[in-house]
Amino acid sequence: MTRGKIAAILGGAAMLAVASPAAAQASCSREMLQQMADKYVQAQEEGLPLRLPMGNWMVYRENFKLSTMSQGVISTALPISWHRALLDTAQCRVFLEMVSHEAETPRVIAVQFGVRGDSANNIDAIVTDADDWLFDAAKTYEYARREDWSEIPPARRNTREELIAAADAYLDLFSDKSVQVPWGTPCARLEGSAYTAKGTPEDSCNVGVPENIAMKDRSYVVDETIGAVAVFLKMGPKERPDSHLFRIEDGKLRFIHTVTDCGDEVNCGFGPFKEMLARNPGIHPEIKE
Numbered sequence: 001m002t003r004g005k006i007a008a009i010l011g012g013a014a015m016l017a018v019a020s021p022a023a024a025q026a027s028c029s030r031e032m033l034q035q036m037a038d039k040y041v042q043a044q045e046e047g048l049p050l051r052l053p054m055g056n057w058m059v060y061r062e063n064f065k066l067s068t069m070s071q072g073v074i075s076t077a078l079p080i081s082w083h084r085a086l087l088d089t090a091q092c093r094v095f096l097e098m099v100s101h102e103a104e105t106p107r108v109i110a111v112q113f114g115v116r117g118d119s120a121n122n123i124d125a126i127v128t129d130a131d132d133w134l135f136d137a138a139k140t141y142e143y144a145r146r147e148d149w150s151e152i153p154p155a156r157r158n159t160r161e162e163l164i165a166a167a168d169a170y171l172d173l174f175s176d177k178s179v180q181v182p183w184g185t186p187c188a189r190l191e192g193s194a195y196t197a198k199g200t201p202e203d204s205c206n207v208g209v210p211e212n213i214a215m216k217d218r219s220y221v222v223d224e225t226i227g228a229v230a231v232f233l234k235m236g237p238k239e240r241p242d243s244h245l246f247r248i249e250d251g252k253l254r255f256i257h258t259v260t261d262c263g264d265e266v267n268c269g270f271g272p273f274k275e276m277l278a279r280n281p282g283i284h285p286e287i288k289e
Helices: 003-019 030-046 137-144 160-172 273-279
Strands: 060-062 065-067 082-088 093-100 107-116 119-128 183-191 215-223 228-235 240-249 252-260
Touching (some): 030 082, 030 093, 030 107, 082 137, 082 228, 093 137, 093 215, 093 240, 107 137, 107 252, 119 240, 119 252, 137 183, 160 228, 160 240, 160 252
Parallel strands (some): 060 119, 183 252
Antiparallel strands (some): 060 065, 082 093, 082 215, 093 107, 107 119, 228 240, 240 252
């Protein structure tokens, strides 16, 4: 074989690896990703990051800032009272939303991480507590645990592209009011601990969003089996670390969860949440059984 042919083959292989990074790694099953999700929850509950198998090149960020696992929240033992996992077999990625409402310092945490082989890598965690947007971990737990995110029958599942398009439509609405959002009815929106639903067939997520807010640098984890897509993004001019989680049924929005870090601004500059709640107790509605 000539040097020219060898160079062409190597060049083509390199281009393929760059163009399709997922193709360069082993495929992922739901079972393997679920095991990794379970190990992450165990690591968080015990405050022992090494419960999670990790690759040689580990990047760990909290609220989009480079950190270390020994300094991060994963090294603090937290009783996880509720969690949900999304398993993305196309990208070999996992999303977790976790609520710890009985801890000494309650927290709600959203996590995205990759899986290569039997190891986790590139962990992004958005960590929220008492001073963050509409925070009340006990109420988040109360509302989230009631929702039905069970598997969708194969014949009714939306494609990956359809799920992302539905999520993007909602996020694009923040900067473009002409966007057509596939609202479902009923629909429940859990923003921090604020809930738009009361358990009725008329429940709606179409209750307004801020205007002229960019939702940029989006990172997706998609799970077609449960009709869900999780998006990490930078929200607004202050680029607040934000997680939006969507459940989509028959192409329509059914559930929306938001976890937003406010940095050093209490309740993202809207004043203490307790005062906001006192003015508008309907933020925490009673749910009809």
